[in-house]
Amino acid sequence: xxxxxxxxxxxxxxxxxxxxxxxxxxxxxxxxxxxxxxxxxxxxxxxxxxxxxxxxxxxxxxxxxxxxxxxxxxxxxxxxxxxxxxxxxxxxxxxxxxxxxxxxxxxxxxxxxxxxxxxxxxxxxxxxxxxxxxxxxxxxxxxxxxxxxxxxxxxxxxxxxxxxxxxxxxxxxxxxxxxxxxxxxxxxxxxxxxxxxxxxxxxxxxxxxxxxxxxxxxxxxxxxxxxxxxxxxxxx
Numbered sequence: 741x742x743x744x745x746x747x748x749x750x751x752x753x754x755x756x757x758x759x760x761x762x763x764x765x766x767x768x769x770x771x772x773x774x775x776x777x778x779x780x781x782x783x784x785x786x787x788x789x790x791x792x793x794x795x796x797x798x799x800x801x802x803x804x805x806x807x808x809x810x811x812x813x814x815x816x817x818x819x820x821x822x823x824x825x826x827x828x829x830x831x832x833x834x835x836x837x838x839x840x841x842x843x844x845x846x847x848x849x850x851x852x853x854x855x856x857x858x859x860x861x862x863x864x865x866x867x868x869x870x871x872x873x874x875x876x877x878x879x880x881x882x883x884x885x886x887x888x889x890x891x892x893x894x895x896x897x898x899x900x901x902x903x904x905x906x907x908x909x910x911x912x913x914x915x916x917x918x919x920x921x922x923x924x925x926x927x928x929x930x931x932x933x934x935x936x937x938x939x940x941x942x943x944x945x946x947x948x949x950x951x952x953x954x955x956x957x958x959x960x961x962x963x964x965x966x967x968x969x970x971x972x973x974x975x976x
Contacts, residue, residue, distance in 0.1 A: 747781035768792045817854040818885040920969040
């Protein structure tokens with residue numbers, strides 16, 4: 741059974757309730773030390789604690805276990821790649837720490853950056869002859885991110901191709917990662933390895949075509965590792 745970690749969600753739930761770790765522990769019938777370990781993702785969530793959270797804090801258990809940090813990390817990483825922050829971009833670990841310990845600040849920062857991008861888009865659309873060039877500069881990552889956002893991350897041709905492939909493979913969603921991994925190795929002699937964050941130089945994926953090795957960062961969750969394998973498979 742896959743372990744579930746809810747550190748960020750639990751911390752935010754406790755703060756929303758205006759409670760200390762000791763106060764939350766009394767409500768849940770566990771120790772304050774255990775709450776601390778849960779918030780640090782050093783202990784996985786148990787079913788009794790999940791049920792207690794749902795009962796005492798009037799929340800849907802699905803909202804508690806749903807980890808949105810991967811999407812938030814992608815949005816935050818896109819924001820800090822903006823040329824506005826050139827030369828001062830934080831690394832992956834710093835971004836994850838911000839999400840864990842200051843989720844509201846991160847959300848507000850992302851909203852602020854999105855508002856900035858919208859304002860810049862409007863300026864470019866309504867006329868840019870007198871605008872300073874550096875003000876109109878956008879990073880390639882920002883442009884790509886906006887393209888997917890504007891299309892609601894949906895492309896019919898890709899969706900149809902994925903549906904056809906799924907029908908051919910007849911597999912469950914949790915099997916896709918292993919199928920892609922074996923397909924890369926069997927058909928293209930490409931090996932997949934997972935490496936610690938500190939060994940990846942702030943990269944989430946490194947593909948060396950000469951050595952035929954895909955390196956994936958441990959910072960990626962299972963879903964995003966699967967996405968990275970599919971992405972490489974499209975180009976080989």
